[in-house]
Amino acid sequence: MSEWTSFGRIDADGTVYVKTAEGERAVGSWQAGTPEEGLAHFARRFADLVTEVDLIEARLSTGAADPARSATSIRRLRESLAEAHVVGDVDGLAARLDKLASLADEKAVQQRAERDAARAEAVARKTTLVEEAEQIATESTAWKVSGDRLREILDEWRAIRGVDKKTDGELWKRYAAARDGFARRRGAHFASLDASRKQAQGAKEELVAQAEALADSTDWTETANQLKELMNQWKAAPRASKDAEQRLWAQFRAAQDTFFSRRSEVFSARDAEQKDNLARRQELVARAEALDLEADPRGAQSAMREILTEWGQTGRVRREAAAPLERRLRAVEDKVRKAMDTAWRRPDPAANPLLDQMRSQVTEAEERLERARTAGDQKRIAEAEDALASKRQLLALAERAT
Structure with a gap:
């Protein structure tokens, strides 16, 4: 009762007053019971206001409430105190609300600053993402990686x-x-x-057609050079689409393999033949080098003619293998020729001018053959060999007749 009477009173006619620093203010009328009951009624109303303020203060201090909304509620309560129908420490509650209003304003300012900072950070993050996207749009050529990155953005x-x-x-x-x-x-x-790949496909289809046209050629050297050039063009050409590239490459390689396989077979057969020819020439050279020029120059000459005839029938031999044998054979020919010159210069009771003339013709034919071989002219070599064989045969007949 003493607490209530310190903040309010009821007069004889039932009017209820609240006491403030500015004086008493009528807050209502009580006719339903004793003055104590009336003061208690208005005191409970004041307690409800205090409870509401306590709740606002608690929510504000824990951060559960929105500071701006709390400030609005605080100001509403503070303004309502001037006409509130309550009995209690209105001045103390007013002072408390003033402090809460200042606190709410501070927290509202802080919250706005935090929201502004968060907004600025969010804007900065989105701006950074936009700038990255714009850079990708204008510069990147890593199409898949960049497309994935744009989706991540x-x-x-x-x-x-x-x-x-x-x-x-x-x-x-x-x-x-x-x-x-x-x-x-x-x-x-x-x-x-796609356009470039189509163009590349057309170019490579043409290369395939050229390669296939050469696959059955027997001009081994020229065709091999042409196929190598086609390969260089293939490597220099842009790539077609993956499927087309694989298909055309398989065709191109098949055409090349066809030609080079055939060439390999021919060259293998040729190598075998030339190996046999080389062995035959080695045998002929051995026979020539074994001739006894001192004992029987004329017999050696005749044997040498047969060796040379067989030599011309041996077929082709690789140049690097044939050259040493040819030099050895010519050396024997020179020896035979010198031996015959020596024999002709000896006094011969049976000397015959016709035989001398025929021997001279044989010598001239041998010299023509030597010049043809030096020149490497196969046609002249063949003609010279035929002429020499004919003259040697005539000379041999003449010598037997005498």
């Missing part, structure tokens, strides 16, 4: 909150424009690439 974008609608809309327009620009540039690249 979109996912990151959607996770960012707190940007105002206007700024967000402007940044989104920039991102969308960058994404569309990248898509157009990528599309143009692959369209150009």
